[in-house]
Amino acid sequence: MVAVDSNILVYAHREDSPWHAAALDCVRTLAEGRAPWAIPWPCLHEFLAIVTHPKIYAPPTPLEMAMGQIDSWLESPSLVLIGEDASDWPRLRALVSDGKIAGPRVHDARVAAICLRHGLDELWTIDRDFSRFPALRVRNPLKPA
Numbered sequence: 741m742v743a744v745d746s747n748i749l750v751y752a753h754r755e756d757s758p759w760h761a762a763a764l765d766c767v768r769t770l771a772e773g774r775a776p777w778a779i780p781w782p783c784l785h786e787f788l789a790i791v792t793h794p795k796i797y798a799p800p801t802p803l804e805m806a807m808g809q810i811d812s813w814l815e816s817p818s819l820v821l822i823g824e825d826a827s828d829w830p831r832l833r834a835l836v837s838d839g840k841i842a843g844p845r846v847h848d849a850r851v852a853a854i855c856l857r858h859g860l861d862e863l864w865t866i867d868r869d870f871s872r873f874p875a876l877r878v879r880n881p882l883k884p885a
Contacts, residue, residue: 743863751764754791780851851863864881
């Protein structure tokens with residue numbers, strides 16, 4: 741199963757992104773396919789925070805429209821939302837410690853820990869910071885093979 745990081749979701753949603761068409765195609769292919777795919781809960785939160793932020797986008801996506809986009813993804817019958825529970829702390833702790841992670845990269849470690857817990861095949865992202873987690877297979881689906 742493939743998981744999708746927030747940056748791919750943002751680019752698929754924001755028509756002003758130079759990667760919009762490619763990201764939209766990736767997400768649409770997953771959403772309309774029969775194979776299970778995943779979005780980690782923290783990535784939905786981050787998507788919502790980014791696209792509605794007036795210092796990131798001018799104009800930002802209106803909140804109702806951003807929530808409507810999430811509702812649309814949730815309609816995909818093959819989508820699996822993945823999250824964490826108390827048993828995830830040792831994995832997150834190891835990722836943060838081994839990768840010497842601090843500050844905003846803790847969010848990436850959290851997403852990596854969730855993906856590893858759920859045994860995902862790979863995480864689709866354009867964020868190279870995920871290379872700090874060698875146990876997680878990462879691929880940029882917007883980059884030609």
